[in-house]
Amino acid sequence: DAGVIQSPRHEVTEMGQEVTLRCKPISGHNSLFWYRQTMMRGLELLIYFNNNVPIDDSGMPEDRFSAKMPNASFSTLKIQPSEPRDSAVYFCASSQGNPHQPQHFGDGTRLSIL
Amino acid sequence: DQQVKQNSPSLSVQEGRISILNCDYTNSMFDYFLWYKKYPAEGPTFLISISSIKDKNEDGRFTVFLNKSAKHLSLHIVPSQPGDSAVYFCAACHSGNTPLVFGKGTRLSVIA
Numbered sequence: 485d486a487g488v489i490q491s492p493r494h495e496v497t498e499m500g501q502e503v504t505l506r507c508k509p510i511s512g513h514n515s516l517f518w519y520r521q522t523m524m525r526g527l528e529l530l531i532y533f534n535n536n537v538p539i540d541d542s543g544m545p546e547d548r549f550s551a552k553m554p555n556a557s558f559s560t561l562k563i564q565p566s567e568p569r570d571s572a573v574y575f576c577a578s579s580q581g582n583p584h585q586p587q588h589f590g591d592g593t594r595l596s597i598l
Numbered sequence: 599d600q601q602v603k604q605n606s607p608s609l610s611v612q613e614g615r616i617s618i619l620n621c622d623y624t625n626s627m628f629d630y631f632l633w634y635k636k637y638p639a640e641g642p643t644f645l646i647s648i649s650s651i652k653d654k655n656e657d658g659r660f661t662v663f664l665n666k667s668a669k670h671l672s673l674h675i676v677p678s679q680p681g682d683s684a685v686y687f688c689a690a691c692h693s694g695n696t697p698l699v700f701g702k703g704t705r706l707s708v709i710a
Contacts, residue, residue, distance in 0.1 A: 488641070517697060526702030527642075527687060540697065575641050586632060587698065589641030 486510070490576050490590035498598050502564040505593045508557055509578030517587060518551055518561050519575040527575070533559065545570075566597045601625045602690050604701035613710045617675040621688030621701055624669065628690040632698065633662060633673050636685045645686075646673070678708045 489508040497503060509516050517532040531541040533553045541551070548567070553559040563570055573594050577587040603622045611617045621631075629650040634642035648655040648662045648671070655662050661674045675682055685705045689698040 519700075527700040529697050529699075532697050577641070586644035586647065589634075589643065591639065591641045 488576055488578050488588050488590035490574075490593050492593060493591065494594045494596075496596045496598065497566060499567050500565045501597075502562065503566045503570075503595060503597075505561040505574050505576075505595070507559045507561070507576030507590060509559070509576070510580075510588055511557065513578035513580045513588070514556070515579045515587075516553060516559050517577040517579075518559070519577065519589075521573045521575060521592070530561070566595075568597045571595055571597050599624075600701075601628075602688055602699050602701040604686075604688055604704045606704050607702070608705040608707070610707045610709060611678045613680060613708055614677045617673075617678045617682065617706055617708065619673040619675075619686050619688075619704050619706065621671045621673075622669055623671075623690050625690070625692070625699075626669070627692045628699075629693050630691050631662070631664060631671050632689045633660075634687040634689060634700075635682075636687065636703070642687055675706075678706075680708050680710050682706060683708045 491506045515534050518530040519527050521527050530543045531551045532539055536553045551561045573592045575589050575592045577589040579585045579587045601624050632647040633645040635645045636642040646657050646660050646662050648664050653664050664671045685703040687703045688701040691698045
């Protein structure tokens with residue numbers, strides 16, 4: 485079975501540019517989560533969706549960050565404009581059913597903003 | 599304010615011995631706890647979980663213990679193997695539609 489698929493795996497861009505990260509959850513999963521991992525703050529939840537609807541975006545750092553889930557099989561996390569402090573590894577995860585079901589993570593996107 | 603704390607950033611253990619990874623939490627509403635394991639350049643993978651109605655859950659070489667009064671849980675790996683070398687994340691949540699809160703992780707090195 486295909487797991488959670490994230491693209492790109494690596495992204496290097498200059499500050500001020502728009503960055504779009506993509507995620508394909510596991511088929512049949514109805515919850516999708518975006519995380520950011522940094523040395524200082526560990527794994528932080530940015531936003532999560534349930535049945536394609538954003539439920540909690542309180543972790544989104546600021547208005548430069550936005551996320552969408554237009555259908556059950558695709559989500560994007562966009563940063564516009566990007567800044568060097570946005571450099572991190574961004575993970576997408578999905579899960580099925582109740583919140584006690586373990587989340588399945590993608591392999592992440594390593595983002596470097598120069 | 600961190601609700602889930604893993605106070606040891608790293609741990610080294612000899613192959614064959616026991617590895618004990620610790621996790622503390624502050625939110626008394628948490629009632630479900632999970633451990634994830636992460637290799638470099640990969641996403642975290644689910645390892646084992648425990649509900650607050652239990653104080654122990656075992657799966658092969660992995661056992662998680664929960665002490666609710668102390669708001670503490672630990673992951674025991676016996677015997678430790680070199681392939682267990684990874685970063686281990688503790689996570690917690692409250693029943694209902696609340697997302698997981700993760701600790702910062704502990705890097706385990708199992709030395710052959």
